[in-house]
Amino acid sequence: MTNNASVNEQTVADLEKALRHISAIIKQKGREILNDYTITPPQFIALQWLWENGDLTIGELSNKMYLACSTTTDLVDRMEKNQLILRVKDPKDRRVVRIHLLQEGERIIEEVIAKRQHYLKDMLVTFEEKELSILEKSLIKLQHEMREE
Amino acid sequence: MTNNASVNEQTVADLEKALRHISAIIKQKGREILNDYTITPPQFIALQWLWENGDLTIGELSNKMYLACSTTTDLVDRMEKNQLILRVKDPKDRRVVRIHLLQEGERIIEEVIAKRQHYLKDMLVTFEEKELSILEKSLIKLQHEMREE
Numbered sequence: 472m473t474n475n476a477s478v479n480e481q482t483v484a485d486l487e488k489a490l491r492h493i494s495a496i497i498k499q500k501g502r503e504i505l506n507d508y509t510i511t512p513p514q515f516i517a518l519q520w521l522w523e524n525g526d527l528t529i530g531e532l533s534n535k536m537y538l539a540c541s542t543t544t545d546l547v548d549r550m551e552k553n554q555l556i557l558r559v560k561d562p563k564d565r566r567v568v569r570i571h572l573l574q575e576g577e578r579i580i581e582e583v584i585a586k587r588q589h590y591l592k593d594m595l596v597t598f599e600e601k602e603l604s605i606l607e608k609s610l611i612k613l614q615h616e617m618r619e620e
Numbered sequence: 621m622t623n624n625a626s627v628n629e630q631t632v633a634d635l636e637k638a639l640r641h642i643s644a645i646i647k648q649k650g651r652e653i654l655n656d657y658t659i660t661p662p663q664f665i666a667l668q669w670l671w672e673n674g675d676l677t678i679g680e681l682s683n684k685m686y687l688a689c690s691t692t693t694d695l696v697d698r699m700e701k702n703q704l705i706l707r708v709k710d711p712k713d714r715r716v717v718r719i720h721l722l723q724e725g726e727r728i729i730e731e732v733i734a735k736r737q738h739y740l741k742d743m744l745v746t747f748e749e750k751e752l753s754i755l756e757k758s759l760i761k762l763q764h765e766m767r768e769e
Contacts (some may be wrong), residue, residue: 478741482752486744487737488672489759494643495665496766499686516644523637537648588636592627594765595635602758603631609747609755610638616743617645 497587504586508579509553513538513546518555518572518580526559526569555579646736653735657728658702662687662695667704667721667729675708675718704728 505515513536520535521527527535533543547570550556555576561567572580595603654664662685669684670676676684682692696719699705704725710716721729744752 478744478747478752479749480737482756483737483741483744485756486752486759487733487740489756489763490642490646490740491668491736492763493639493759493766494646496763497639497643519640537651584636587640588629588632591636591639592632594762594769595627595632597765598627598758598761600628603627603635605754606758606762607631607634607638609751609758610635610642612747613743613755614638614641614645616746617642620743 500590501587504583504590508583510555510579510583514550514555515580515583517543517546517550518576519584521556521570521572522577522580522584526571528567528569532570550576649739650736653732653739657732659704659728659732663699663704664729664732666692666695666699667725668733670705670719670721671726671729671733675720677716677718681719699725 501515502512505512510518516536517532520532524535529540529543529547532547533540536543538546547556547558551558553575554573557571557573558568559571561569598606650664651661654661659667665685666681669681673684678689678692678696681696682689685692687695696705696707700707702724703722706720706722707717708720710718747755
């Protein structure tokens with residue numbers, strides 16, 4: 472896609488800045504939330520993908536996490552040792568191994584996401600219902616545009 | 621601040637998810653942009669703060685970056701060696717040292733931010749002008765709420 476000349480430069484600058492600062496604050500808040508858990512930030516991201524997408528191969532998870540397969544393998548090894556996930560062979564093609572979220576992994580990811588939602592909800596108290604539903608629509612649209620790139 | 625019961629749970633869940641995924645994509649895009657430069661991601665964040673706020677003490681920069689002062693000192697040492705910044709004594713109180721952005725640091729941060737804006741602009745081509753100005757207002761408001769916490 473090419474740049475749309477009609478997009479106001481100042482609006483883009485303001486949006487880039489707001490998204491950059493919001494991302495930094497959310498990253499820090501996310502780290503604080505993880506302090507109460509035994510998982511690391513990359514483990515949180517891996518659990519998040521398995522929770523949202525179901526079982527994934529090492530290759531699929533590596534793509535989603537922008538990591539080399541060897542790095543993802545190390546990550547998965549530690550998570551398997553901690554009984555958060557399990558490697559499962561595909562019954563139709565036993566050469567294919569998928570990573571499966573275990574109950575403890577699911578419990579942790581659901582608790583951490585609930586805490587992140589709770590924090591965000593607190594940050595949104597001054598927003599009106601209509602404002603929030605427009606923001607929700609716009610951010611989901613932006614996320615899809617970014618994914619399709 | 622306490623939770624506002626009127627904020628719809630599904631809306632909060634959707635917003636948390638969209639912000640989490642957008643942040644991850646922006647983080648990755650930011651890393652790709654930095655591949656063309658000699659600075660690291662933490663150096664980018666430090667330059668960003670100096671560019672937006674002007675001269676800062678090590679303590680002020682540490683707070684903004686959520687880092688220990690010793691970590692910030694190491695970061696500043698490397699950036700001073702690379703002639704991106706300079707330590708300057710306050711003329712009114714020579715015990716106070718501030719970090720000052722040098723021309724090369726300014727050139728790099730402005731180029732990197734411009735590339736981030738260009739990427740975001742491409743992601744926003746399908747948005748209408750009105751949609752964008754509402755999104756801009758909402759994200760700036762969210763950023764302020766998060767900062768005031």
